[in-house]
Amino acid sequence: MNYLLHIVVMINIYIILSLSLNLIVGMGGMMSLCHAAFYGIGAYIGTLAMVNWGWSFFPAMFLAVIGTSLLSLIISYPSLRLKGDYFVLGSLGFQSIVFIILYNWVGVTRGPYGISGIPTPNIFGFAIRGLPIWFVFSTMIMLACLVLIYLIMDSPFGRTLKSIRDDEIAAGSLGKNVSWYKVRTFALAAGFATVSGMLFSGYMRYIDPTSFTIMESVFILSIIIIGGAGNLQGPIIGAVVLVVLPELLRFLGMPDAIAANTRQVIYGLAMILLIRWRPQGLLGNYNFS
Numbered sequence: 170m171n172y173l174l175h176i177v178v179m180i181n182i183y184i185i186l187s188l189s190l191n192l193i194v195g196m197g198g199m200m201s202l203c204h205a206a207f208y209g210i211g212a213y214i215g216t217l218a219m220v221n222w223g224w225s226f227f228p229a230m231f232l233a234v235i236g237t238s239l240l241s242l243i244i245s246y247p248s249l250r251l252k253g254d255y256f257v258l259g260s261l262g263f264q265s266i267v268f269i270i271l272y273n274w275v276g277v278t279r280g281p282y283g284i285s286g287i288p289t290p291n292i293f294g295f296a297i298r299g300l301p302i303w304f305v306f307s308t309m310i311m312l313a314c315l316v317l318i319y320l321i322m323d324s325p326f327g328r329t330l331k332s333i334r335d336d337e338i339a340a341g342s343l344g345k346n347v348s349w350y351k352v353r354t355f356a357l358a359a360g361f362a363t364v365s366g367m368l369f370s371g372y373m374r375y376i377d378p379t380s381f382t383i384m385e386s387v388f389i390l391s392i393i394i395i396g397g398a399g400n401l402q403g404p405i406i407g408a409v410v411l412v413v414l415p416e417l418l419r420f421l422g423m424p425d426a427i428a429a430n431t432r433q434v435i436y437g438l439a440m441i442l443l444i445r446w447r448p449q450g451l452l453g454n455y456n457f458s
Contacts, residue, residue, distance in 0.1 A: 174300040178372060180412045181311040182365045187392040187404035188318045189361030194390070195398025195455045196327060197354045198334030203244055203260040204362055204389045206267035209381025211237040211363025212370045213271065213278055219288050226290035226297075230367045237363040238356040245355035249348045264386050271378040283377030290371050297371070307368055314361055319401060321357065330354060331399075334455070391436050395443060397453020406452055411436070 190204045215233035218224040224232070244263045251259045271278050278284070290297040290306065297306045321327050333340040333347055341347050370376045388411070396407015415432050448456045 171300045174304045176413065176416060178300070178303050178307045178368075180409055181307040182368050182372075183389070183392065183408040183412050184311050184405055185314045185361055185365040185368070186389050187396065187408045188315065188401065189358045189365070190389055190393055191398050191404045192318065192321070192330075192354055192358045192361075194393050195400070195403070195453065196322060196330045196334060197351060198455070199248060199351070199354075200257050200390075201244075201260045202257055202383070202386045202390060203264035203267070204358070205381045205383070205385035206264045207237055207241060207359040207362035208366045208369075208385070208389075209267060209271055209376075209378065210240055210366070211359070212366030212376050212381070213284075215363070215367045216284055216287055216370045216376060217277070220284060220286070226288070226367070226371060230364065233367060234360040234363045237359045237366075241355040241359035242352065245352045248351055248355070261383065264383050268378055268382055271381065278378070281377060281379075283375055284370075285375045287370050287374045287376070289374070303372055307372070310364060310368060314364055315401065318361065322401070326350070326353075388436075391440060393450070393453075394440050395436075395450055397450030397455070399449075399453050399455030403450050403453035407450065410451075 186204065186208060189207075190201065193199050193201045193204075211233045214236045215226075215229040218229040218232050219226065244260055247259050248256055272280055274280065275282070297303060329340065329345055330350055332343075333345065333350055337347055369380070392407035392411050393404055394407075395411065396405065397403025414435065418431060443450055
């Protein structure tokens, strides 16, 4: 039972991550490969506030959301000039820079040693401990983020963002400030990614830079591509499928090393087939072709 609850907690974390990336990719039409950077920045800012300054979980989360959203300007402003493949390379460069900083700034992040003993969240003196409590807590946070992202997507802001995705020149000719919408989209996505980072650090009670690598960004983008983008159900089903798949492989009795490689092969094959035969993913509205 605890094993299943652990899987659900991880699914909740990746649903928030994939829905937040969906704002950039599915709603804004910008193929980003730096989402794990926002995920990691948020986790580290919140964790350092709790460990070094003694802050509780929610004030630390608030600080991390603000800090990560501001740092997202580093990639969002260049995105105003970079298009297509150039933007993908720019986001990849940002991801690499963030990982290098997290790994080498040992005096602050403790580098490859990681940060352990992260305090558990507290709600009015009630500590979030144990898998059943974490299942309820993470599900509530995920649902709150789901509602907020739904309201964003269904708002005039969301509809304008879709119009920019479909025809940026036409949207600009109608008086829409394209640059401002892109910057706000990155800030919002980074803020929601921070929530996932805080959940991950609080749940694991340990973080290190290897959880926020380029491969993690590729994995989150794979969720969007396979599940589908431009709506809510695509990222959700993608997160469920890609988080559960490695666990299913374990039941086949594969050694861990082989199972990990097999998982990557399956991800790659699924992405190739979907891009060829169903570019919008399993349940998406946005056509990646």
